[in-house]
Amino acid sequence: MGKPKANLLTKLLISYFLVLLFPIAMILFYYYPYSADVVKEKELDWNAHITEQFMTSMDTFTRYVYNLPHELVQNREFRMYKAEESDYQRVLIANEMKKYNATDAFIYNTLLYVKNIGYLFSKTGSAYSVQDLAIPGVGFYYEDWPHEEMVDTLNTLNQPIVRPVENVIIPGHNRLRLLTFLQPLPVGGSNSPGAVLIMVREDTILRMMRSVSEIYTGDFFIFDNEGRPLVASNKKIYEASDDMSALVKGMGADPGATSGIERINGISYLVSTSVSDKNGWKYVSLIPVSESLQGLRTIQWNTALLVGLVLLLEVIVVYISIRKNYHPIKRLVDVAVSLFEPQQRRPMNEIDTIRYTLNELSAANSRLDERVKGTLPIMRDNILFGLVVGQYGTWEAFAQEADKVGVAFDGSQPGSETKPQGSPFHDPPSPIDPAQEAPPAAVPVDPAQEASSPAASVLETMQGGDPALPGGTILTVAVLACESEEEFNTAADFCRQAEDRWPDGVNGYFCRSVYHHEIVLICAHPPSFPLQAFLTQLQEELVGAEGTRVMIGIGRPGDYRCPRAAQTSYLQALRTVEHVRVRETAPVLTFDEIGATHSGAVSYVAEMLQSLELSILKNEPEMVAGLTERLIGYIRSDGMPPHMIRSVYLNTVTVIINGLQRFRREDQTLLRLTDAAFKPRYTMEQMIGIIRESSLKLCEFIRDTVPAARTATREEILAVIDEKGLDPSCSLQLMADHFGMSVSNFSHHFKKTMGQNFKEYIERLRIQTSIQLLRETDETLESIAQKSGYTNTSSFIRAFKKIMGTTPGQYRNTHKDA
Numbered sequence: 001m002g003k004p005k006a007n008l009l010t011k012l013l014i015s016y017f018l019v020l021l022f023p024i025a026m027i028l029f030y031y032y033p034y035s036a037d038v039v040k041e042k043e044l045d046w047n048a049h050i051t052e053q054f055m056t057s058m059d060t061f062t063r064y065v066y067n068l069p070h071e072l073v074q075n076r077e078f079r080m081y082k083a084e085e086s087d088y089q090r091v092l093i094a095n096e097m098k099k100y101n102a103t104d105a106f107i108y109n110t111l112l113y114v115k116n117i118g119y120l121f122s123k124t125g126s127a128y129s130v131q132d133l134a135i136p137g138v139g140f141y142y143e144d145w146p147h148e149e150m151v152d153t154l155n156t157l158n159q160p161i162v163r164p165v166e167n168v169i170i171p172g173h174n175r176l177r178l179l180t181f182l183q184p185l186p187v188g189g190s191n192s193p194g195a196v197l198i199m200v201r202e203d204t205i206l207r208m209m210r211s212v213s214e215i216y217t218g219d220f221f222i223f224d225n226e227g228r229p230l231v232a233s234n235k236k237i238y239e240a241s242d243d244m245s246a247l248v249k250g251m252g253a254d255p256g257a258t259s260g261i262e263r264i265n266g267i268s269y270l271v272s273t274s275v276s277d278k279n280g281w282k283y284v285s286l287i288p289v290s291e292s293l294q295g296l297r298t299i300q301w302n303t304a305l306l307v308g309l310v311l312l313l314e315v316i317v318v319y320i321s322i323r324k325n326y327h328p329i330k331r332l333v334d335v336a337v338s339l340f341e342p343q344q345r346r347p348m349n350e351i352d353t354i355r356y357t358l359n360e361l362s363a364a365n366s367r368l369d370e371r372v373k374g375t376l377p378i379m380r381d382n383i384l385f386g387l388v389v390g391q392y393g394t395w396e397a398f399a400q401e402a403d404k405v406g407v408a409f410d411g412s413q414p415g416s417e418t419k420p421q422g423s424p425f426h427d428p429p430s431p432i433d434p435a436q437e438a439p440p441a442a443v444p445v446d447p448a449q450e451a452s453s454p455a456a457s458v459l460e461t462m463q464g465g466d467p468a469l470p471g472g473t474i475l476t477v478a479v480l481a482c483e484s485e486e487e488f489n490t491a492a493d494f495c496r497q498a499e500d501r502w503p504d505g506v507n508g509y510f511c512r513s514v515y516h517h518e519i520v521l522i523c524a525h526p527p528s529f530p531l532q533a534f535l536t537q538l539q540e541e542l543v544g545a546e547g548t549r550v551m552i553g554i555g556r557p558g559d560y561r562c563p564r565a566a567q568t569s570y571l572q573a574l575r576t577v578e579h580v581r582v583r584e585t586a587p588v589l590t591f592d593e594i595g596a597t598h599s600g601a602v603s604y605v606a607e608m609l610q611s612l613e614l615s616i617l618k619n620e621p622e623m624v625a626g627l628t629e630r631l632i633g634y635i636r637s638d639g640m641p642p643h644m645i646r647s648v649y650l651n652t653v654t655v656i657i658n659g660l661q662r663f664r665r666e667d668q669t670l671l672r673l674t675d676a677a678f679k680p681r682y683t684m685e686q687m688i689g690i691i692r693e694s695s696l697k698l699c700e701f702i703r704d705t706v707p708a709a710r711t712a713t714r715e716e717i718l719a720v721i722d723e724k725g726l727d728p729s730c731s732l733q734l735m736a737d738h739f740g741m742s743v744s745n746f747s748h749h750f751k752k753t754m755g756q757n758f759k760e761y762i763e764r765l766r767i768q769t770s771i772q773l774l775r776e777t778d779e780t781l782e783s784i785a786q787k788s789g790y791t792n793t794s795s796f797i798r799a800f801k802k803i804m805g806t807t808p809g810q811y812r813n814t815h816k817d818a
Contacts, residue, residue: 024307024311040261040270040289043270043287044259044260044261044270044272045259047218047259047270047272047285047287048258048259048272048274050212050213050216050272050285051220051259051272051273051274051283051284051285052274053212053213054208054209054212054220054283054285055274055276055281055283057208057212058205058208058222058276058281058283059276059278059279061106061208062181062278062279063278064106064107065106065107065181065198065200066160066181066183066279068100068107068110068183068196068198069183069184069185069186069196070186071100072100072112072185072196073185073186075096077092077093077096078093078096078112078114088780088782089117090117090119090121090127091782093112093114093119093121093127094121094122094125094126094127095125097110097112097121097122097123097124097125098123098124098125100123101123101124101125106200106204106208107123107198107199107200108176108178108199108200108201108204109122109123109124109140109198109199110122110123110196110197110198110199111128111140111196111197111198111199112194112196113154113194113195113196113197114193114194115154115155115192115193115194116193118130120132120133120139120197126171128140130151130154133147133150133151134147136169136173137169137171137172137173138171139171140168140169140170140171140197140199141168141169142166142167142168142180143166143167143168143169144166144167145163145166153182154182154194154195154197157182157183157184157192157195158184158192159184160181160182160183160184161181161182161183162179162180162181162182162224162230163179163180163181163182164179164228164229164230164231165177165178165179165202165230165231165232166178166180168180168199176201176202177201177202177203178199178200178201178202179199179200179201179202179205179230179231180197180198180199180200181196181197181198181199181200182195182196182197182198183195183196183198184196202231205222205231206220206231206233209233217287218270218285218286218287218288219232219233219234219237219285219286219287220232220233220283220284220285221233221237221238221244221248221283221284221285221286222281222282222283222284223248223281223282223283223284224280224281224282225279225280225281225282227245227248227249227282230281237264237265237286240265241264241265243262243263243264243265244264244284247262247264247271247273247284248282248284251273251275251282251284252275258272258273258274259271259272259273261289264286267288268288268289268290269286269287269288269289270286270287270288270289271284271285271286272284272285273285377405379404379405380405380406380407380509380511381511381512383398383401383402383405383407384402384407384509384511384520384522385511385512385513385514385520386398386401387402387522387563387566387567388477388520388522388566388567388569388570389567389570390563390564390567392563393563394563395561395562395563398563407509408507409473409475409507409522409524409560472526472527473505473524473525473526473560474524474525474526474527474557474558474559474560475522475523475524475557475558475559475560475562475565475566475569476523476525476531476554476555476556476557476558476569477520477521477522477523477554477555477566477569477570477572477573478520478521478523478531478535478552478553478554478555478573479513479518479519479520479521479552479553479570479573479574479576479577480495480510480518480519480520480521480535480550480551480552480577481517481518481519481550481551481552481553481577481580481581482517482518482519482548482549482550482551483517483549484517485517487517487548487549487550488517488519490542490546490548491519491542491546491548491550492510492512492519494538494541494542494545494546494548495510495519495521495538496510498510498538502523503529505525505526505529506523506524506525506526506529507523507524507525508521508522508523508524508525509521509522509523518577520570520573521535522566524560527557531554532554532588532590535552535554535588536552536587536588539552539587539588549587550587551577551580551581551587552577552580552587552588552589553572553573553574553575553576553577553578553579553580553589553590553591554573554576554588554589554590554591555568555569555570555571555572555573555576555590555591556568556569556572556590556591556592557569572591573591575591575594575641575642576589576590576591576593576594577589578642578643579594579641579642581642581683582642582645582646582682582683582684583642583684584683584684584685604634605631605634605648605651608627608630608631608634609631609651609652609655611623611627612624612627612628612631612652612655612656613655613658613659615627616655616656616658616659616662616698616702618742618744619702619705620702621698621699621700621702621703622699624659624695624698624699624702625695625696625699628652628656628691628692628695631648631652631691632688632691632692634648635648635649635684635687635688636684636688645684645687646687649682649687649690649691652691653690653691653694656691656694656695656698657673657674657694659698660673660694660697660698660701663698663701663702663705673694673697676690712739712741712746712749712753713753714753714754716739717735717750717753717754720735720738721761721762721765725762725765725766725789726765726766726769726787726788726789727789728789728790728791730762730789732746732747732758732759735750735758746758762789763799763803764803766788766789766790766799767788767799767800767803767804769787769788769789770784770785770787770788770796770800770808771804771811773787773788774808774811774812774815775812775815781793781796781797781808781809784796784808796808
């Protein structure tokens with residue numbers, strides 16, 4: 001017997017080994033020989049794509065370089081053909097050049113050369129004479145471009161020239177490597193009035209090249225259409241031998257990208273080349289072949305090692321599985337057959353036998369669970385609470401379920417053999433078993449929302465007037481609320497005993513609510529039964545005998561055979577007991593005694609909360625304290641419903657705590673205060689105490705943290721204005737900082753002290769100064785604008801015309817001789 005089993009095991013092991021060996025053979029005989037070629041092809045395609053992408057990016061950026069001279073020629077403000085040597089002309093051209101400062105991040109700087117005046121104007125607004133370019137650190141000094149040759153080139157330039165990347169000492173003695181474009185104005189024209197030098201940093205081009213792909217590790221080279229090197233990320237490769245020059249000379253002039261493997265300086269490279277159809281520039285990308293295949297070799301060796309390890313583990317696992325796995329399955333099948341005898345004797349394999357046994361176990365468990373639930377008190381609580389939350393659509397559906405647990409509201413009492421024994425108070429009701437086919441459970445609704453809903457209003461209208469309905473029995477729901485777990489347990493035991501004290505004709509049942517520490521009473525009674533007096537006596541007995549305080553809210557009675565009436569009464573009771581808790585009124589209260597809900601000025605509260613937030617941001621403790629007291633007074637107002645009180649409380653506390661976090665973000669006391677402030681079930685006085693204490697702490701932080709604001713007399717303000725009023729930097733912020741005040745406070749104080757706002761006062765002061773200079777001097781408008789506090793002539797002219805109704809030149813012509 002042992003030998004056949006061993007032979008079978010050997011055969012299975014061999015078959016599994018052959019199945020595993022097949023993919024390994026595929027890897028060894030197909031993947032390894034061709035993987036290197038595939039990687040090379042992919043790398044060549046990817047390298048060609050990167051080269052073309054970089055060329056496209058360069059074409060895009062250089063397009064603006066070649067279009068810029070045309071834009072400069074079209075600018076009529078330059079007047080380069082009529083330019084004269086004067087300060088005004090230089091300032092005019094320099095200001096116009098500033099407009100080109102932010103035109104293109106690709107360009108480092110642009111120099112406009114005007115022959116007539118012999119100056120070069122930068123796009124930063126600087127102006128350089130031709131002689132400045134010969135002095136390192138003053139102008140742009142090219143180390144490999146003699147100054148005389150540069151000047152001669154600028155004066156005789158008649159076609160675009162591109163100088164390769166070279167060292168340039170820029171103003172400030174910093175050395176940069178720049179690619180320089182030289183273009184005459186206009187491009188291709190004769191009698192050029194000047195030229196344009198457009199400078200591009202080498203590192204800008206290299207960063208742009210690297211941005212095409214973050215994982216690219218090769219070297220890039222750019223050559224002009226004649227094969228001269230312009231930019232190189234690795235000059236050593238180009239300078240070491242003539243292989244690179246031969247490669248570039250062999251590139252055709254036709255646009256497009258090509259790729260292949262070339263040997264340069266004795267090293268094999270993946271080479272990708274591309275020729276731009278825009279300017280004929282040639283782009284070359286080199287990646288060493290060894291770097292491309294190094295990762296592949298590592299992956300191949302690691303793959304071989306892992307495959308061998310997996311093969312070994314698979315053989316071990318298969319062997320153990322074949323030897324051991326069937327024995328527990330056989331024992332499980334034997335146990336299953338011994339537990340249940342199939343009703344229909346038919347052939348079943350091991351899987352069918354186990355499935356049949358599991359189905360039988362599940363059915364037996366369901367039947368047992370159904371019987372257990374029918375005998376537990378929790379079922380009674382489930383059914384009673386389902387009545388008040390609207391789970392049952394009809395009274396018949398409720399009565400059918402209630403009869404199983406000994407609950408009846410028609411005056412009869414089921415026999416003691418069916419009435420559940422023990423306490424009705426236990427863990428929260430569990431969900432109804434779906435097997436009982438009960439109607440879907442209704443989600444509990446906030447009492448404040450439900451009581452004010454259209455459906456509740458309609459029901460209240462239908463039940464208005466005398467609650468005594470046909471049949472002589474009404475149904476009332478009450479809610480008993482406790483403050484602690486200990487009080488709840490005591491009240492639960494007491495209420496359990498009180499269920500036996502109902503008089504004839506009255507049936508009442510207590511069950512646990514989904515709300516913490518609350519008990520629900522559902523009572524069917526005649527209209528003449530004093531339920532409020534009974535519950536008041538129950539509350540007094542609890543206080544006297546047990547020292548337990550219970551708050552009781554009673555809803556309006558309704559038809560005891562209408563499940564919706566029970567739900568409405570329950571929601572009213574919830575609202576009433578919340579009113580008792582918040583207002584701390586009489587411990588037993590009916591829904592009709594809490595009075596009508598007034599609408600409340602919601603917009604008024606919202607405005608006060610916005611004002612409170614603004615006062616906290618402006619660091620005004622007196623205003624914060626005053627608004628807090630106004631909100632407290634609103635909470636104390638008569639007739640406000642509990643849900644509105646909670647809403648105002650939560651919003652107010654949120655605003656104050658947000659303000660406290662500005663000063664003590666990591667304070668542990670603040671964290672404890674936040675945790676305590678948002679706990680539910682506070683009385684109104686407790687809410688007011690939390691708001692007031694938090695507000696006082698916030699005002700204390702503001703006073704301790706924010707320095708007291710200074711004030712400034714009229715004489716002090718005038719003294720500062722006399723000193724700094726004509727300075728262009730004089731602003732409202734500067735004045736506020738001088739007097740240690742916020743901008744808004746100083747603006748208000750200035751207008752109150754001087755009779756007009758700060759901007760108007762300074763504007764008129766400067767215009768008065770300019771009027772005096774216009775009438776008494778012959779200075780230029782630019783000089784008068786600077787002395788009057790304006791940064792440029794155009795803003796001075798606009799301000800003068802706005803106030804005086806005429807331009808400064810017209811005013812001078814009119815009043816010069818007056």
